Amino acid sequence: MNITSNVSKPATQGGSTAPRARNGGEDASPPSSSPEYSLQPETTRVRIILADSEAIFRMGMARIFSGESDLEVVAQTDTLAQTLSAVAETPADVILFEAGLSPTPAEAVSEVARRAALPAAKLILVTPPAGEQETVDYLRRGVRGILTRTVSPELLVRCVRKVAAGETWLDKQGVNWVIQAYRSQALQGSAPKQHLRLSEKEMLIISGVTQGLKNKDIAREVGTTEQVVKNYLRKIYDKLQVTDRLELALYSMHHRLLDGYVPGPAREPRQTPPVPAEAAEIAQAAMAAASPSSRVRPSSPKPQGHESNPNDR
Numbered sequence: 001m002n003i004t005s006n007v008s009k010p011a012t013q014g015g016s017t018a019p020r021a022r023n024g025g026e027d028a029s030p031p032s033s034s035p036e037y038s039l040q041p042e043t044t045r046v047r048i049i050l051a052d053s054e055a056i057f058r059m060g061m062a063r064i065f066s067g068e069s070d071l072e073v074v075a076q077t078d079t080l081a082q083t084l085s086a087v088a089e090t091p092a093d094v095i096l097f098e099a100g101l102s103p104t105p106a107e108a109v110s111e112v113a114r115r116a117a118l119p120a121a122k123l124i125l126v127t128p129p130a131g132e133q134e135t136v137d138y139l140r141r142g143v144r145g146i147l148t149r150t151v152s153p154e155l156l157v158r159c160v161r162k163v164a165a166g167e168t169w170l171d172k173q174g175v176n177w178v179i180q181a182y183r184s185q186a187l188q189g190s191a192p193k194q195h196l197r198l199s200e201k202e203m204l205i206i207s208g209v210t211q212g213l214k215n216k217d218i219a220r221e222v223g224t225t226e227q228v229v230k231n232y233l234r235k236i237y238d239k240l241q242v243t244d245r246l247e248l249a250l251y252s253m254h255h256r257l258l259d260g261y262v263p264g265p266a267r268e269p270r271q272t273p274p275v276p277a278e279a280a281e282i283a284q285a286a287m288a289a290a291s292p293s294s295r296v297r298p299s300s301p302k303p304q305g306h307e308s309n310p311n312d313r
Contacts, residue, residue, distance in 0.1 A: 044070065045069075045070055045071065045072045046070060046071050046072065046093045046094055046160060046161065046164045047072055047074045047090075047091065047092045047093045047094070048065060048071060048072065048073050048074065048092060048093070048094045048095075048096060048160065049073075049074060049075045049076075049077070049083075049086055049087060049090060049092040049094070049095045049096065050062060050073055050075070050076045050077070050096050051076075051077045051078075051082075051083040051086070051095065051096060051097045051098060051101060051112075052078065052096070052098040052101075052126065053078050053079070053098055053100055053101055054098075055078065057149060058076055058078065061073075061096065061156065062076065064153045064156060064157065065157070065160075068157055070161075071157070071160060071161075074090050074091075074092055075090045075092070078101075079101065080101045080102050080108060083095075083097065083101060083112060084111060084112065084115050087112055087115050087116045087117060087121070088115045088116070088117055089117065090117060091117045091118050091121075092116070092117070092118065092121055093118070093120075093121060093122065093164050094121070094122050094123075094124060094160050094163055094164050095112060095116065095121055095122070095123045095124065096124050096126060096160075097109065097112055097123055097124065097125055097126065098125075098126045098127070099125055099126065099127035099128070100127075105125070105127065105138075106134070106137055106138065106141060107214065109123065109125065109138060109141045109142065109143055110141045110142070110212050110213075110214060113141065113142040113212070114212075122144040122145070122163045122164060122166075123142055123143050123144055123145075124143070124144065124145035124146070124147060124159065124160070124163055124169070125138055125143045125145070125146050125147070126147050126148070126149065127146060127147075127148065128148065128149075129148060130146065130174075132177045132180075132181075133246075135170070135174050135177050135178070136177055136178060136181045136246055137246055139168070139178060140212065140245075140246050140249055141212050142212060144163045144167075144168050144169065145159050145162075145163045145168065145169030145170070146169070146170055146171075146174060147159060147169070181246070181250065182250065182254075197239075198236070198239070198257075201222060201224075201232065202232060202235070202236055202239075203257075203258070204218075204221065204222050205218055205222065205229060205232050205233065205236065206236065206248065206252055206257060206258065207258055208221060208222075209233075209245050209248050209249055209252075210248075210249045210252050210253070210258065215229045215230060215233075233245075233248075236248065
C-alpha cells in the first residue's frame, strides 16, 4: 500500500502551487515540466463528488477545484441519502465525504463504497481529528484519504490528485497507526495454521468481514440471522485470538486464511437420495392400483374369430 503523508513535503505549501492556480482557467497549456500536470493527461479529468453538510465549505471546495484544469466536480450533496443516490447514479473517480453526514460514519463509509457506480472510485473522508481505532477502521472499510476542515487549498488539491492516482493520504500520525496495526497483527496468532479448525460457515463469515460487509449483509449471504452472525464472530475471535473485525481482517490477510478457499452454497437444503426411474414408476403404479376409483373389473376373454350373434343368446 502506497501511503502519502500530507506533511512529508512541506514545500507544497505556500507559493509553490501558485502557478497551478493561475494557469487553471487559462487556455494556454501548462508547462510540461510541472510534476502536478504530468500525473494527469490534459484530456483526463478527475471527476469528484462533494458530499458535505456545510454549504460554505462545499462551495469553497468546488471553487478551488474549478481553478484546476484536471479536476471536475460532477455532483454536490448535503445529506447521506442524496450522497448514496449520487454515487450510485454519477460515475466519479473521487468522493469527498463528510463524516458528519451520518451518526455512524464508519457504516456510512462502507455503504457509500458499496453503492459507488465505479468500483474503482476512491473515497476521501473529511472528519474531525480521528483516533487510532477510527483511523485504521476507516482504512479497512475502503477510505483512501483522511482530511480535516483545516486543510489548506494546496494540500486539498494535492490529496485529491494523489488518491485518484491510487495512493493513500494520511497525516504522519495516521501512517504510524497503520504501521503499528499491521505490526501488532503480525505478532499475534502464532498458532500453526493446521491447528485451526474453522467450519464452512465460519469461513463464509470471515470472507464477508474481509470484504467490509456489515453483519446483516453477511447474514443474507450465509442464509441466517444477524444475531447468529454475531455469535459466530465471537467464536471466531476466540479461536484466532483477535479482539475485533479489524484484527480479524488483518489476521486473515497475514495468515492467508482465504487462499484457495472456494465458498460453497450459503444455503444447503436437505439432500434426499435419488429415486431410480423404475422404482418411481412401480410406486406410481402401486398408488394407482390402491385407489378405488382406478380399479377395473376383469372381463372374460372372447374367442378369436367369433362375432357376437343375437341368436346365440
